[in-house]
Each structure stands twice: as C-alpha cells, then as structure tokens.
Amino acid sequence: MDLSSLPTPCALVDEARVAHNIERMAAQMRRLGVALRPHVKTAKSLPVAERQRAAGARGITVSTLKEAEQFFAAGFDDILYAVGIVPGKLAQVRALRERGCKLKVIVDSLPAAQAVAAAGHPFEVLIEIDTDDHRAGVKPEEARLLDIGRALHEGGAVLAGVMTHAGASYELHDPEALAAMAEQERARCVRAAERLRAAGLPCPIVSVGSTPTALSARRLDGVTEVRAGVYVFHDLVMLNVGVCNADEIALSVLATVIGHQDEKGWVLTDAGWMAMSRDRGTQAQPVDYGYGAVCDEAGRLIDGLVMSGANQEHGIVGWRDGHVDATLAQRFPLGTRLRILPNHACATAAQFPHYEVIGRDGALTRWERFGGW
Ligand SMILES: Cc1ncc(COP(=O)(O)O)c(C=O)c1O
Known part of the structure; x- marks a missing residue:
C-alpha cells in the first residue's frame, strides 16, 4: 500500500x-x-x-x-x-x-x-x-x-x-x-x-x-x-463504550508531521480541528484520547500516543499521560505520515468532501460524500 x-x-x-x-x-x-x-x-x-x-x-x-x-x-x-x-x-x-x-x-x-x-x-x-x-x-x-x-x-x-x-x-x-x-x-x-x-x-x-x-x-x-x-x-467513542476493537475503526485522518517542540515533547502535524472536528466525545469516557488516537502510516496504533491539542490547521501529538518525550522528534521526523483515529466518525467525516479508500488489494480509490442541508 x-x-x-x-x-x-x-x-x-x-x-x-x-x-x-x-x-x-x-x-x-x-x-x-x-x-x-x-x-x-x-x-x-x-x-x-x-x-x-x-x-x-x-x-x-x-x-x-x-x-x-x-x-x-x-x-x-x-x-x-x-x-x-x-x-x-x-x-x-x-x-x-x-x-x-x-x-x-x-x-x-x-x-x-x-x-x-x-x-x-x-x-x-x-x-x-x-x-x-x-x-x-x-x-x-x-x-x-x-x-x-x-x-x-x-x-x-x-x-x-x-x-x-x-x-x-x-x-x-x-x-x-x-x-x-x-x-x-x-x-x-x-x-x-x-x-x-x-x-x-x-x-x-x-x-x-x-x-x-x-x-x-x-x-x-x-x-x-x-x-x-x-x-x-466505528470510532474511539465506540471503542470506549466497548462495542468495537481498535482494528475495526475504518476511518482515520492521514496527517503529515510539520514540526516539533522538543522541550514540550510535541510533534506538530497538518491535521488540526478543521480535519478532526472539535468533537471531544471521549473526554468523559474511561480513556480520553484528546482529539484522536495516533497510528503509524500503516495504521498500527501507537499505544498511549494521542492528539492532545488542536488549532485550526495544526495538530499537537504527545503522550496521553502528558510526559515530555524529546525522542519523539527522532522517531517521527519532518514529513512522517501518521494516521489519527477519530473520536466521532460522523463529525470527522463531515470535514471532508470525499474518502480516500484503501481497497482490499491495497489499491487506492475514492468514494464521494456530501455534507450540508
Ligand atoms: C434517530 C437516530 N436513529 C439512529 C441513530 C444511529 O445511532 P448510531 O450512530 O449510534 O448507530 C441516530 C444517531 O444519532 C439517531 O439520531
């Protein structure tokens, strides 16, 4: 793929x-x-x-x-x-x-x-x-x-x-x-x-x-x-409710690392709340994933790594427990691609005009979607 x-x-x-x-x-x-x-x-x-x-x-x-x-x-x-x-x-x-x-x-x-x-x-x-x-x-x-x-x-x-x-x-x-x-x-x-x-x-x-x-x-x-x-x-809210596993979540946002703040342990991406939505549905649930849970480009969940903050077009990625990890910059250098799992799939999907679809054979296709009233 x-x-x-x-x-x-x-x-x-x-x-x-x-x-x-x-x-x-x-x-x-x-x-x-x-x-x-x-x-x-x-x-x-x-x-x-x-x-x-x-x-x-x-x-x-x-x-x-x-x-x-x-x-x-x-x-x-x-x-x-x-x-x-x-x-x-x-x-x-x-x-x-x-x-x-x-x-x-x-x-x-x-x-x-x-x-x-x-x-x-x-x-x-x-x-x-x-x-x-x-x-x-x-x-x-x-x-x-x-x-x-x-x-x-x-x-x-x-x-x-x-x-x-x-x-x-x-x-x-x-x-x-x-x-x-x-x-x-x-x-x-x-x-x-x-x-x-x-x-x-x-x-x-x-x-x-x-x-x-x-x-x-x-x-x-x-x-x-x-x-x-x-x-x-499915989504992280459903994961917290307990009716799906992480590997059943079919929607993610593909993001690129655009920079770092080493002293804060932050990795910055180009997926902010405009991409993920402002939905914080996991906030009151057993596991608060911030604005999303972080996976590598292949879709493997990186346990404990979350999108802890969001500006309009900036995402902030760090450890869920808040500890500062300066090695994240080496692990995820500029240009690294990550996938972010959404809190609420309906809200995140609504931010986009179409889906990029990874087919069963790994080939990419596109499915249109619509929004509005
Ligand atoms: C009236 C109504 N029916 C069904 C559903 C589907 O619920 P879910 O997305 O949990 O499957 C919703 C979701 O908000 C709803 O508002």
Whole structure:
C-alpha cells in the first residue's frame, strides 16, 4: 500500500474494515430476527449505503432532507427522516413522496401531529418515543401518546409506527449495562406500540436503535427494525463504550508531521480541528484520547500516543499521560505520515468532501460524500 500520492490531511477509509463492520451488524440482525434500516448520516456516501443494502439492509434512515434527496436520486426509495418534522419542511417531503419516495417522518408533539395531519397529504408518520431521558420523544406511558396517535390517524395522516433512539447508551461501557439499556429501549418502545394498538390505532413499525444497543441486544421481540449508523466506521467513542476493537475503526485522518517542540515533547502535524472536528466525545469516557488516537502510516496504533491539542490547521501529538518525550522528534521526523483515529466518525467525516479508500488489494480509490442541508 502506497499512500505517498495522497495530499494531507485527508479522510482515509479501510474498505476491508467497512465490509467487516457491515457484515458484523448484518449478522447480529439476522441472529435477532429483525430488519436493519441503517442510518446513512455517518458516511453520507453512496458506495457505503450500497454495501449495506447488498448485505441485506431494508430501507435507510437519514438525518437531513438533503440526504433523502441524494439517496432517493441514487435509487433508495424507502427512507425514514429521523429528526422531528416541522411544517416548513413538509412541502419538500411531499414533493419527494409525489416523485415516488416512500419518505416517512417523525413527530413527538400534538402540534406537530396536527400540522402534519392537516397538510392535505397522507404523510406516513412515526411517533418518537423517549425511552432513556436522553433527547426528544414522548414517554410510553404518557396520555398524549394516544392523543398524538389519534390526531394523526383521524386527521388524515398514516400512523406508521413508533421509533426511539437510546442515545444514553453512549455513556455506558459495561456489557451488562449495555444489554440492559438495549432491553429498556426495546421494552419501552414496544410498550408504546402496544398502547396505541390497544386504543384501536395502527402501529405496524417498531423502530429502535443506536450502534451500542444494536450490538448489545440479546432479544428484540416486538421490534420490526433497527437503525444503527456509526457502526460502518466505528470510532474511539465506540471503542470506549466497548462495542468495537481498535482494528475495526475504518476511518482515520492521514496527517503529515510539520514540526516539533522538543522541550514540550510535541510533534506538530497538518491535521488540526478543521480535519478532526472539535468533537471531544471521549473526554468523559474511561480513556480520553484528546482529539484522536495516533497510528503509524500503516495504521498500527501507537499505544498511549494521542492528539492532545488542536488549532485550526495544526495538530499537537504527545503522550496521553502528558510526559515530555524529546525522542519523539527522532522517531517521527519532518514529513512522517501518521494516521489519527477519530473520536466521532460522523463529525470527522463531515470535514471532508470525499474518502480516500484503501481497497482490499491495497489499491487506492475514492468514494464521494456530501455534507450540508
Ligand atoms: C434517530 C437516530 N436513529 C439512529 C441513530 C444511529 O445511532 P448510531 O450512530 O449510534 O448507530 C441516530 C444517531 O444519532 C439517531 O439520531
């Protein structure tokens, strides 16, 4: 493998690792007997989504209507837009649906449900359920769950189901706690579906998921589909959660050493926060990797070496425990190339217009990606 032709910083993807991660999640879903509707917001890249579909994924999840537009244009027609819909976006959703896209939206309030139902189009809508006090959603036992369901069903929309995302799972790192969180996500979302059905309302879809809960679930009775996203690349946050190994992290930033500060034990690179993002997701986790974990050019992790600081276009590399090591300058002289593993793959990937992909045979290719809204 020769990376010398690549400009730095660039986003490097290991195709074999992506394939492994996709197959690992697909196998887990087969074992649990549920469909996988991957969240494509991590890679925002057609070649990645095509590989997920080839491995059995059914439909996709998106975080922006731009993703819906782009993936629909590329032949993905079963799409869940998993961010609460507002009236101002309904015209774009409707236009996509009238072109044949089975685009579904989510609501978690009565005003939103009433607005969607009154919009004069049979929008397919899922109710967002809060199963972990993490973010948005209606609690499964709340009275307004049925009010929202009725407002949709009786108001002209199609009540397609319920969905939840146990984002609180990112704060865990114990396998038993993760399995318990997956069970809580499952049980509370299924409970919401049962309440709707008991009230005579339809609820065909029960959609759950995050990468930690998807990989930790032991049973998913009553669930019809799982949405997981970051698993295609994994990252240091997932490493800390304990749902991947370092050699499953498929995205890194290729950087070049541009200088040193020997008395501080610093190696300076051309990958600052503009390349890695400002995401410090490992800060509160068992291992704080700073802005990233450092690997050699071949991708071998250098245990204990991290990107401890970041300016816009400068990265500072040093030992995680902060000890000053003047020999780093000899070990990594000017021009040395390093790979930096990201804290949060979605955020780091978003800094780049495309991926430089190391194929299974070591040859380089390029996968386009997009950003924006
Ligand atoms: C609504 C929703 N579903 C699914 C996911 C996928 O989670 P993960 O990236 O942990 O797989 C996310 C991620 O933020 C999300 O917001």
